[in-house]
Amino acid sequence: QVQLQQSGPGLVRPSQTLSLTCAISGDTVSSNKSAWNWIRQSPSRGLEWLGRTYYRSKWNEDYAVSVKSRITINPDISKNQFSLQLNSVTPEDTAVYYCTRNLGLWGQGTLVTVSS
Amino acid sequence: EIVLTQSPGTLSLSPGERATLSCRASQSVSSNNLAWYQQKPGQAPRLLMYVASNRATGIPDRFSGSGSGTDFTLTISRLEPEDFAVYYCQQYGSSPYTFGQGTKLEIK
Numbered sequence: 001q002v003q004l005q006q007s008g009p010g011l012v013r014p015s016q017t018l019s020l021t022c023a024i025s026g027d028t029v030s031s032n033k034s035a036w037n038w039i040r041q042s043p044s045r046g047l048e049w050l051g052r053t054y055y056r057s058k059w060n061e062d063y064a065v066s067v068k069s070r071i072t073i074n075p076d077i078s079k080n081q082f083s084l085q086l087n088s089v090t091p092e093d094t095a096v097y098y099c100t101r102n103l104g105l106w107g108q109g110t111l112v113t114v115s116s
Numbered sequence: 117e118i119v120l121t122q123s124p125g126t127l128s129l130s131p132g133e134r135a136t137l138s139c140r141a142s143q144s145v146s147s148n149n150l151a152w153y154q155q156k157p158g159q160a161p162r163l164l165m166y167v168a169s170n171r172a173t174g175i176p177d178r179f180s181g182s183g184s185g186t187d188f189t190l191t192i193s194r195l196e197p198e199d200f201a202v203y204y205c206q207q208y209g210s211s212p213y214t215f216g217q218g219t220k221l222e223i224k
Contacts, residue, residue: 022147037213045216046204046215046217047161047204047206047215047218048215049206049212049214049215051212062134062211062212064212065117065212068152098160103151103163103166103172103206103208104163104166104173106160106161107160108160109160
C-alpha cells in the first residue's frame with residue numbers, strides 16, 4: 001500500500017523559505033509511472049497545483065506560472081522522498097499544502113502559516 | 117493556462133435526488149484529461165473520476181462522468197447522505213494543471 005507522509009514547519013516568517021518534505025512508502029520516487037506533485041489550498045485561492053517532478057529516462061519538473069520564479073521541487077532518491085521549496089513567502093502563501101502521487105494519492109496535508 | 121469554471125456554486129438537494137455538476141474549460145482539455153474530486157471538511161480531496169468518465173477505485177456506480185473538449189459533467193444518480201460535500205474538477209491535460217473553484221453540494 002502506497003503512502004505519503006509529509007513533514008515540515010507549520011510557521012514560516014515572511015520573506016523566508018517554505019520547505020516541506022514528502023516521504024514515500026510502497027513506491028519509488030524514480031518510478032516511470034508516477035508523477036509527484038505539490039498542491040495547496042486556501043480560502044482565497046482554492047485548490048492550486050504548484051508543480052511536479054517525475055522521471056521518464058531523465059528527471060523533469062514543471063511549475064505553475066504563479067510561483068515559477070520562487071519554487072523548486074526536488075526528488076531525493078537516497079531517501080525516497082521529494083521536497084518543496086518556496087522562496088520569499090508572503091502571507092498570501094498561507095495554505096494547507098499537500099503532496100500527491102499522480103491524481104489519486106494525497107498526503108495528510110500540512111497547514112503552513114506565513115506570519116511574523 | 118486553462119481556466120475551469122464550475123457551476124452552480126452551491127447545489128441544494130435532498131437525499132435520493134439526482135445531482136448534476138458542470139465544469140467548463142476555457143479551452144479544450146487535451147485527451148479529456150479531466151478529473152473530479154470530492155472533499156469533506158478537514159480531509160484531503162478524494163479522486164472520483166479520471167479521463168472524464170472513468171471511476172476511480174472504490175467509487176460507487178451512482179457517480180458518473182461525461183463530456184469532452186470544454187464541457188464536462190459529474191452526475192450523482194441518487195444522493196446518499198455521505199455525498200454532501202464540495203466537488204472539484206481538475207484538468208491535467210496540459211501544464212500548468214488547474215482546478216475549478218468548486219461546487220458545494222448541500223442538503224436541502
